[in-house]
Amino acid sequence: MENVGILFGGPSVEHEVSIISAKGVIENIDKDLFNPIPLYQDKLGNWYSASNSLKLLKGKEINGKPLSFESLIKKYNLKLTFPLIHGTFGEDGKLQGYLEALKIRYVGCDVKASAIGMDKEICKKIWQREELQVVPYFKILYENYKLEIEKFKDKIEFPVFVKPADSGSSIGITKVKKLEELENALENAFKITRKVLIEKAIKGREIEVSVLGGFDPEYISPPGEIVPSKEFYDYEDKYKLNKAELKVPAPLPENLNHQFKELAKKAFMAIDGYGMARVDFFLEEDKNIYINEINTIPGFTPISMYPKLLSLCGLSYKEVITILLNLAKER
Numbered sequence: 327m328e329n330v331g332i333l334f335g336g337p338s339v340e341h342e343v344s345i346i347s348a349k350g351v352i353e354n355i356d357k358d359l360f361n362p363i364p365l366y367q368d369k370l371g372n373w374y375s376a377s378n379s380l381k382l383l384k385g386k387e388i389n390g391k392p393l394s395f396e397s398l399i400k401k402y403n404l405k406l407t408f409p410l411i412h413g414t415f416g417e418d419g420k421l422q423g424y425l426e427a428l429k430i431r432y433v434g435c436d437v438k439a440s441a442i443g444m445d446k447e448i449c450k451k452i453w454q455r456e457e458l459q460v461v462p463y464f465k466i467l468y469e470n471y472k473l474e475i476e477k478f479k480d481k482i483e484f485p486v487f488v489k490p491a492d493s494g495s496s497i498g499i500t501k502v503k504k505l506e507e508l509e510n511a512l513e514n515a516f517k518i519t520r521k522v523l524i525e526k527a528i529k530g531r532e533i534e535v536s537v538l539g540g541f542d543p544e545y546i547s548p549p550g551e552i553v554p555s556k557e558f559y560d561y562e563d564k565y566k567l568n569k570a571e572l573k574v575p576a577p578l579p580e581n582l583n584h585q586f587k588e589l590a591k592k593a594f595m596a597i598d599g600y601g602m603a604r605v606d607f608f609l610e611e612d613k614n615i616y617i618n619e620i621n622t623i624p625g626f627t628p629i630s631m632y633p634k635l636l637s638l639c640g641l642s643y644k645e646v647i648t649i650l651l652n653l654a655k656e657r
Contacts, residue, residue: 338413
């Protein structure tokens with residue numbers, strides 16, 4: 327049986343989501359093959375022992391001192407890890423680079439693909455080169471954003487979404503319906519990052535596809551659909567209200583099912599993805615498909631869209647975890 331470090335928590339706005347994902351993996355991992363070692367990172371970047379991490383997962387207070395990550399790797403003889411730190415530090419290539427420097431294998435995309443996937447602007451540029459249709463956008467940088475607004479304002483067709491270019495879980499996103507609301511929305515997004523996108527608000531359906539496998543992935547799920555309970559699928563709707571409707575599979579004609587699967591695979595391979603990703607789309611007027619974004623560490627609870635969609639490929643949650651860990655060992 328092999329020890330597997332389950333890395334969770336982290337400094338990002340998706341800290342709490344990461345804890346839920348870690349609980350799901352630890353409870354469902356095949357314990358005949360793997361011994362899960364939970365390692366929690368708090369919002370300040372401190373790491374804690376497996377016993378303290380387990381306490382936190384059970385809703386108890388941590389009373390031990392933080393330890394260095396390198397000492398924990400040695401203590402538990404870890405050569406394989408499952409990063410479940412969503413967003414900043416966990417999903418943007420930083421953690422992947424750290425693990426590679428320590429010669430530790432890990433589940434999911436490598437440094438390059440993780441960094442590209444996290445940066446929505448860079449990702450869009452790559453997809454456009456591959457002739458994939460992305461949501462039209464303007465890029466705004468904090469350093470000169472008031473000048474940029476003046477330059478772009480006559481070209482913007484409202485409504486638009488203002489969103490951080492390199493954050494996740496819909497944090498800092500605002501739907502803007504008129505020019506007077508734009509500056510406040512930008513300032514809200516700039517609290518999270520220095521690079522912000524102003525994207526056309528696509529009126530349509532939200533479709534997601536799960537990808538699992540190596541550089542030429544073996545499993546591409548049928549598409550699923552999210553029907554938000556609010557005007558758009560924001561953080562509150564995803565993780566607090568629990569009112570959004572998940573349609574698995576999405577009610578779509580066969581030709582669109584095929585298109586979504588082909589596009590998801592192409593989007594994944596365009597960034598040199600490996601292991602797992604969830605590719606998110608908009609479907610406008612039941613014919614125009616736009617790629618919205620790719621999540622290289624998607625929500626990973628048993629009821630998350632990622633494993634739910636893969637169940638349509640005949641894979642259980644436990645089997646998905648096993649395949650991902652084996653892929654990490656093979657890379």
